[in-house]
Amino acid sequence: MSDHYVKVKVHLEQMKPFGEDAEKxxxxxxxxxxxxSPPASISPDPSSITTAEKDASNTSITCKHRGKxxxxxxxxxxxxxxxxxxxxxxxxxxVSAPAGENLNRLGHERTLHIKGTGKILQGKTETNGNYxxxxxxxxxxxxxREDGFKLARKRRPVTVDTSKAKTSLEALKLSIxxxxxxxxxxxxxxxxxxxxxxxxxxxxENIVSGQVNKFPGMIEMLRKINLSRAVRTMQELFPExxxxxxxxxxxxxxxxxxxxxxxxxxxxDITVNPTFIVKPDGGSQGxxxxxxxxxxxxxxxxxxxxxxxxxxxxxxxxxxxxxxxxDIRLYVLIKSLEPLEIYIAKEGLTRFCTEPYQEPSxxxxxxxxMHLTNYSLNVHSGNFVHSDSQSTGSKRTLSSVLYRLxxxxxxxxxxxxxxxxxxxxxxxxxxxxxxxxxxxxxxxGKPGPTCFQILGFDILLMKNLKPVxxxxxxxxxxxxxxxxxxxxxxxxxxxxxxxxxVKVGVIRDTLRLMDPGHKKPSMSQPKAGGFExxxxxxxxxxxxxxxxxxxxxxSLCLKQVYPKYTKQxxxxxxxERIAALFIRFLGVKGNMRLGPTAFRTFIRTCKLxxxxxxxASVDILYIDITRRWSGTMPDSREAGMGxxxxxxxxxxxxxxxxxTLVLREQVVSLLELCEAxxxxxxxxxxxxxxxxxxxxxxxxxxxxxGLTNPQLGSPAPLRRAASQDYRLHQRVRPRTLRANVEN
Ligand code: ADP
Numbered sequence: 001m002s003d004h005y006v007k008v009k010v011h012l013e014q015m016k017p018f019g020e021d022a023e024k025x026x027x028x029x030x031x032x033x034x035x036x037s038p039p040a041s042i043s044p045d046p047s048s049i050t051t052a053e054k055d056a057s058n059t060s061i062t063c064k065h066r067g068k069x070x071x072x073x074x075x076x077x078x079x080x081x082x083x084x085x086x087x088x089x090x091x092x093x094x095v096s097a098p099a100g101e102n103l104n105r106l107g108h109e110r111t112l113h114i115k116g117t118g119k120i121l122q123g124k125t126e127t128n129g130n131y132x133x134x135x136x137x138x139x140x141x142x143x144x145r146e147d148g149f150k151l152a153r154k155r156r157p158v159t160v161d162t163s164k165a166k167t168s169l170e171a172l173k174l175s176i177x178x179x180x181x182x183x184x185x186x187x188x189x190x191x192x193x194x195x196x197x198x199x200x201x202x203x204x205e206n207i208v209s210g211q212v213n214k215f216p217g218m219i220e221m222l223r224k225i226n227l228s229r230a231v232r233t234m235q236e237l238f239p240e241x242x243x244x245x246x247x248x249x250x251x252x253x254x255x256x257x258x259x260x261x262x263x264x265x266x267x268x269d270i271t272v273n274p275t276f277i278v279k280p281d282g283g284s285q286g287x288x289x290x291x292x293x294x295x296x297x298x299x300x301x302x303x304x305x306x307x308x309x310x311x312x313x314x315x316x317x318x319x320x321x322x323x324x325x326x327d328i329r330l331y332v333l334i335k336s337l338e339p340l341e342i343y344i345a346k347e348g349l350t351r352f353c354t355e356p357y358q359e360p361s362x363x364x365x366x367x368x369x370m371h372l373t374n375y376s377l378n379v380h381s382g383n384f385v386h387s388d389s390q391s392t393g394s395k396r397t398l399s400s401v402l403y404r405l406x407x408x409x410x411x412x413x414x415x416x417x418x419x420x421x422x423x424x425x426x427x428x429x430x431x432x433x434x435x436x437x438x439x440x441x442x443x444x445g446k447p448g449p450t451c452f453q454i455l456g457f458d459i460l461l462m463k464n465l466k467p468v469x470x471x472x473x474x475x476x477x478x479x480x481x482x483x484x485x486x487x488x489x490x491x492x493x494x495x496x497x498x499x500x501x502v503k504v505g506v507i508r509d510t511l512r513l514m515d516p517g518h519k520k521p522s523m524s525q526p527k528a529g530g531f532e533x534x535x536x537x538x539x540x541x542x543x544x545x546x547x548x549x550x551x552x553x554x555s556l557c558l559k560q561v562y563p564k565y566t567k568q569x570x571x572x573x574x575x576e577r578i579a580a581l582f583i584r585f586l587g588v589k590g591n592m593r594l595g596p597t598a599f600r601t602f603i604r605t606c607k608l609x610x611x612x613x614x615x616a617s618v619d620i621l622y623i624d625i626t627r628r629w630s631g632t633m634p635d636s637r638e639a640g641m642g643x644x645x646x647x648x649x650x651x652x653x654x655x656x657x658x659x660t661l662v663l664r665e666q667v668v669s670l671l672e673l674c675e676a677x678x679x680x681x682x683x684x685x686x687x688x689x690x691x692x693x694x695x696x697x698x699x700x701x702x703x704x705x706g707l708t709n710p711q712l713g714s715p716a717p718l719r720r721a722a723s724q725d726y727r728l729h730q731r732v733r734p735r736t737l738r739a740n741v742e743n
Contacts, residue, residue: 158194158515163187166198168478168507171500175508178553193516199475201441201451208447211514215334215451217437218474221430222455224310225250225281227472230429233647237574237664242429244422245469246313251278251298252306253632259295275316275360277371281308284473286374291365314371315468316359319461321401323356327373327470328398330457331506332423333558335513336450337435342427342562343513344420345506348398349498351375354383373460379483386484388497395482395498410465419467420561421569423457426469427562428572432579436592436643443589452514454478454506478503505557513558574664575647577671581606582646584678593640596622599649605681606674608653625649 158181165172176183184192187204194211197203201214220226228248235242249258265272273293280288291314292298300307318325330348335341355369364370369381378384378394387393391400406412442448456476460468480500481493512518562569585594585602594602599622603609609618622641629645641649654666661669 155517157182158511158517159184159188159192160511161187161192161195161204164198164203165196168196168198171478171480171503171507172196174480174500174504175511178504178508179511181511194511194514195449207449210449211516212449212451213453213510214474215337215434215438215453216441217434218453218455221433221437222472222474223281224279224283224471225308226433227430228310228312229644230433231426231469233575233644234425234429234572236651237667238572241425241572244418244425244467246315248310248312250632251309251311252300255295255298255300258311262295275314275365276311277314278309278311279471281310285376286368286372289368289372291360291371293360293362293365314360315460315462317463318357319463319465320357321352321404324352324354325357325371325373326350326352326401328401328419328457328459328461328467329476330398330419330423330459331476331502332427332455332457333506333510333513334427334453334455336452337431337438340427340431340562341560342424343510343558343560344423345502345509346399346557346559347502347505349502350396350398350401352378352394352396354378354381354385354394375482386482386494386496390498390501393498395496397498397502415461415465415467418465419459420565422459422467422469424562424565424569425572426457426472428569428576430472431573432575433643435576435579436583436586439583439586440590440592446589452510454510478507480504505554508553509556509558512553512556574667574671577675578647578650578667579643581650581671581674581678582643591638591640593638593642594646595640599641599646606677608657608674613656621649621652625652 158179160172160176160181161184162169162172162176163184163186173183191207191209195204195207195213197212197214199214200219201212201216203214204212221230228245228250231242231245232248235245249255251258262274262276265274276292278290278292278298283289290299292311298311320326328348328350331345333343333345335343351373353369353371353373355367357370358364360371368377369383372378375395383394385393387395390397391404402412402415405415438451442451453474454476456473458470458473460470462468479493480496480503482496482499483491484494486492486494581602582594585598585605586592587595587598596619600615600618603615603618609615625645625648626641629642629648630639650670651663651667654670655663657673658666658669
């Protein structure tokens with residue numbers, strides 16, 4: 001049988017430092033970037049990104065002013081940087097809100113808009129059950145304000161349990177205050193609408209309704225090893241689409257491959273001297289990270305235990321500003337897993353190193369202030385610059401950096417659309433396993449909350465402007481204070497305007513999007529064709545979320561990117577379809593692993609065995625793969641075949657059956673075969689379910705009864721649409737192949 005890892009071949013020329021080809025012509029500093037044009041890549045719609053703010057200096061002056069007057073932040077948000085931020089957004093999707101007055105206007109217009117008629121009621125409105133009475137006597141502004149107040153008064157404030165919020169508490173409190181919602185700092189005997197957890201889904205185990213700001217399994221999924229594995233699976237299927245993640249090896253299991261491959265590269269070309277960064281699996285904030293140039297420098301053991309870590313190709317030529325390396329912290333909201341809904345914050349942070357960058361050499365490998373951008377490390381450097389301005393200092397807003405690059409002639413539309421693509425592809429890579437965790441913790445039919453989560457994406461821009469994913473944090477720090485050395489060796493937390501500006505906006509607008517009063521039922525339930533091509537995503541999506549009582553708030557700083565860009569990315573969701581099969585055969589509620597009998601049932605039901613591939617071979621396949629994977633996952637909850645092992649088995653079965661095709665086509669063909677078999681049998685199962693519904697696989701049962709967990713279902717029309725997406729895409733494209741601390 002083919003070894004999963006043997007497939008991760010070394011292409012000698014690929015072992016050139018990441019992105020070297022494009023970098024060769026690259027410049028050393030941003031000053032030299034003027035003429036550079038980034039390589040073409042799949043992007044949602046670069047032309048749809050506007051950079052309306054041409055005059056960067058104007059913007060930064062406004063923001064500087066705002067940065068200094070923290071007390072007036074809410075007001076200033078609306079009048080200055082609210083505009084500044086929306087200008088960075090994708091065209092047409094954001095309510096451009098240069099002034100508070102306009103925001104009010106838009107907010108109230110919505111309440112008076114008669115759906116489907118295009119009419120705007122002019123005059124006083126009164127709601128009376130389902131009817132609207134119009135009085136034409138008062139002026140429109142006055143009437144709208146009254147109307148807004150009435151609705152606001154009528155609506156019960158949204159309740160938020162903040163008792164587990166930990167270090168995000170301060171930003172959360174400010175957000176709740178701005179929204180005029182009700183906070184329960186000590187929890188509440190009766191249910192709250194929203195539960196804000198500081199660490200994980202399990203911070204509070206007794207939630208049976210409402211919404212929790214964490215998904216089960218997110219911490220585990222985003223640990224460095226698991227993220228690398230999930231991305232690697234996608235790299236096997238879609239190597240070009242997933243080339244934004246540096247080549248990585250998992251330690252200790254891939255130590256041999258790593259050292260052999262590096263030796264071969266060096267032997268082949270003695271001028272090549274790549275550098276690698278070693279990251280402990282559960283690490284965060286730069287802890288335990290070090291650079292090496294030779295496999296023999298790896299620290300493989302902690303005492304008698306082998307260290308779990310990822311060793312990764314080091315990006316040698318990052319984009320520099322002021323001669324310093326920096327990375328981007330981007331906030332991403334997963335609003336729902338099924339249907340998949342992703343939002344990106346239009347404003348993020350950039351974290352700067354505090355020692356001028358030099359390409360790695362044996363001498364400077366240990367200079368953490370030169371190579372690692374972590375705030376938690378650099379804040380302890382004497383060179384760290386705290387600044388109230390958003391465009392100077394060691395921590396700046398993303399927009400200030402992008403405007404600076406734009407002023408130098410960089411095509412920031414392209415950079416931004418590449419970043420959006422990176423985010424969507426990464427979520428598509430981790431989504432399947434998250435669904436497995438989800439169904440285990442919140443089984444369909446059992447009362448439980450729904451989930452959403454803010455993630456922190458750490459992205460590095462290479463000198464050629466290509467974004468590279470460094471890691472994804474399940475608990476991005478939401479602190480709005482920073483550590484400052486007030487006296488030699490004495491550190492204190494002092495307010496950080498840059499953090500407050502970005503983080504309060506992200507939390508507040510996440511809450512606005514999750515407001516139970518505004519939930520659009522069509523968005524939270526998977527309807528048939530949920531994966532269908534959306535010719536057009538309603539552009540008013542963001543304004544729809546605004547209620548009359550939100551009139552005084554700035555426009556949303558979170559921008560929907562999925563399903564907005566379904567068309568461009570849906571074809572990538574192959575592993576998700578494999579996961580749907582996996583979940584379907586899991587059987588017992590709360591399970592995350594497939595037993596041997598369930599695996600046999602899968603093979604039988606999908607008619608995958610024959611005289612050349614007997615049930616005995618099926619058993620051997622199961623034992624072989626499961627044994628190998630159980631060795632790689634020491635902390636696994638239970639015995640059996642996990643999703644990643646099942647995906648490997650699926651790839652093997654696909655390759656066996658459709659020998660002449662390339663891997664992704666093999667996988668699509670096998671998926672279609674399995675899905676067709678299951679569909680043809682679902683009619684029979686429907687009939688049987690009347691008499692023996694308990695014996696049916698859960699997914700079949702819930703679909704039959706119309707109870708599919710909104711975050712999990714994958715009805716047949718959706719799967720068909722996804723297959724069509726893949727085929728369409730193939731036609732238009734050439735064929736080529738837990739950290740529990742915040743960080
Ligand atoms: P942690 O969770 O400990 O912060 P990261 O993966 O974010 O770990 O790495 C820490 C820092 O190291 C990053 O912020 C970045 O500056 C640098 N870094 C990480 N991976 C790479 C890489 N492949 N190439 C260059 N720099 C990297």
